[in-house]
Amino acid sequence: MSALGHLIAARIAATGPITLADYMAECLLHPVHGYYTTREPFGTAGDFITAPEISQMFGELLGLCLAQSWADQGAAARFTLAELGPGRGTLMADILRATRGVAGFHARADVVLVEASPRLRDLQRQTLGDHPARWVDHVDALPDQPLFLVANEFFDALPIRQFQRIATGWAERVVAVRDSALGLALRPSAEPLPHDLPQGTIIETCRPGEQIAQSIAAQIARAGGVALIVDYGDWQSRGDTFQALRAHQYHDVFAAPGSADLTAHVAFGPLAAAARAAGAQATAMMTQGDLLQNLGIAARAERLGAQMTGTARDAHIRAYHRLTHPDEMGSLFKTVAFYPPDQPSPPGFDL
Numbered sequence: 520m521s522a523l524g525h526l527i528a529a530r531i532a533a534t535g536p537i538t539l540a541d542y543m544a545e546c547l548l549h550p551v552h553g554y555y556t557t558r559e560p561f562g563t564a565g566d567f568i569t570a571p572e573i574s575q576m577f578g579e580l581l582g583l584c585l586a587q588s589w590a591d592q593g594a595a596a597r598f599t600l601a602e603l604g605p606g607r608g609t610l611m612a613d614i615l616r617a618t619r620g621v622a623g624f625h626a627r628a629d630v631v632l633v634e635a636s637p638r639l640r641d642l643q644r645q646t647l648g649d650h651p652a653r654w655v656d657h658v659d660a661l662p663d664q665p666l667f668l669v670a671n672e673f674f675d676a677l678p679i680r681q682f683q684r685i686a687t688g689w690a691e692r693v694v695a696v697r698d699s700a701l702g703l704a705l706r707p708s709a710e711p712l713p714h715d716l717p718q719g720t721i722i723e724t725c726r727p728g729e730q731i732a733q734s735i736a737a738q739i740a741r742a743g744g745v746a747l748i749v750d751y752g753d754w755q756s757r758g759d760t761f762q763a764l765r766a767h768q769y770h771d772v773f774a775a776p777g778s779a780d781l782t783a784h785v786a787f788g789p790l791a792a793a794a795r796a797a798g799a800q801a802t803a804m805m806t807q808g809d810l811l812q813n814l815g816i817a818a819r820a821e822r823l824g825a826q827m828t829g830t831a832r833d834a835h836i837r838a839y840h841r842l843t844h845p846d847e848m849g850s851l852f853k854t855v856a857f858y859p860p861d862q863p864s865p866p867g868f869d870l
């Protein structure tokens with residue numbers, strides 16, 4: 520067992536089985552042994568590749584979508600340009616580069632990055648170079664002003680809980696120790712979940728995600744702005760999607776706590792419901808492929824590609840395909856935007 524595995528086993532021995540949410544939070548963000556605290560997960564040499572690391576076009580198009588929304592909403596004199604969970608900082612760097620020519624956008628923006636890992640904060644600082652930015656731990660610390668925000672593959676890292684329908688009601692799937700290894704156990708639960716589902720059904724919930732959605736949506740409803748949320752998942756939670764990824768391979772979620780990325784598919788329905796309850800509008804869910812096409816990725820790809828030759832051009836075409844094609848990220852990844860009650864939906868979502 521890893522050092523973190525021993526710590527978690529000791530905690531369970533002392534106080535009993537823990538929820539998957541507690542397990543996930545320990546594995547990802549433990550201050551000494553956590554995955555995001557200690558690892559460099561991104562890119563071909565890491566554990567997974569994200570859209571902004573595949574092509575600069577992703578950040579360019581999302582950045583222009585935010586800038587156009589800012590202009591459409593009256594070009595607020597002061598606003599927050601925020602990202603949740605910026606990883607290496609590539610997406611924000613591309614957003615800033617693509618919007619350099621938008622009159623007033625940079626001068627009026629306070630760039631704020633919401634990042635829990637001190638190590639990744641350093642990396643993001645390096646990527647942004649001398650562009651002024653500030654870091655906060657949580658969305659509740661974002662300034663009270665219009666909020667233009669992007670979150671790519673952030674919500675999938677938030678702690679989930681799993682519930683399983685059993686003969687007598689619902690049970691929670693918790694982490695226990697058996698034969699000195701970590702594994703799943705069931706514990707009766709009073710969680711208010713629908714009762715008309717067949718035995719064996721598994722439902723995942725992500726309250727931290729709903730709270731974050733509600734907080735940013737409340738800010739947008741109050742002061743204006745847009746939030747673009749991109750992630751893999753679907754409208755509703757569908758069964759067990761808790762997974763560990765290491766070196767681009769799926770692993771046992773309990774095998775090596777702290778050394779693999781742990782995620783779950785995002786359920787966009789509950790996020791949209793939380794946003795609407797907070798007074799904002801939420802768009803219909805759209806695939807990443809459709810949004811990027813609506814924002815003009817084909818034309819952008821062609822322009823960029825026209826300046827390239829040989830293997831660079833091949834890689835560029837491959838990246839375009841990877842971001843948009845239904846067999847690659849195009850359909851698995853979905854997107855939803857939040858926007859104010861009295862405003863039109865952001866570009867790309869309005870078709």
Ligand code: SAH
Nearest residue numbers: 555569604605606633634635636671672676
């Ligand atoms: N958005 C990036 C990286 C996604 S990985 C990209 O597209 O490449 C998830 C990111 O969220 C990491 O930066 C991780 O440190 C951060 N993170 C995970 N849980 C968090 C939390 N609870 N609060 C703040 N940041 C968190």
